[in-house]
Amino acid sequence: MTKVSVYDPFADVLPTLFRSLFSDAPAAAAEPTSQTIAMRVDVSEVADAYIVQADLPGVPKESIQIDIDANRVTLRAPVQRDAAKSEARVLRSERFGGTYARSFALSEEIDETRASARVENGVLELTLPKKAGAGPTRLTVQ
Secondary structure (H helix, E strand, C coil): CCCCCCCCCCCCCCCHHHHHHHCCCCCCCCCCCCCEEECCEEEEEECCEEEEEEECCCCCHHHCEEEEECCEEEEEEEECCCCCCCCCCCCCCCCCCEEEEEEEECCCCECCCCCEEEEECCEEEEEEEECCCCCCCCCCCC
């Protein structure tokens, strides 16, 4: 089953405990088996392209999925967590295991044939050229 992550503007303001009071969905009784978390991204624009930088610590480049559909970009990357040794007692567990996912729309269509992606030091950098002639069009009245 595919999960979609929804942007929550109150995620940093309201703790998880109190967010359940304001949502219509019932609070989960148990911890979910797989989690989806929105990755942190920076999007900048130059004259003919968009530059996207996304933090993906510990994710191998082979497992990163990038989908481009017109002006919508979707990034997805599964993160495998090392299983704790059976004889070890876990004192604290804060590392994430699940899926990083992010989807956003840009103001202009992307030329997916010229798009490029590279990963260095856990940072994914996308260069997304704008499609030629994708700007606004002015019609003349006849």
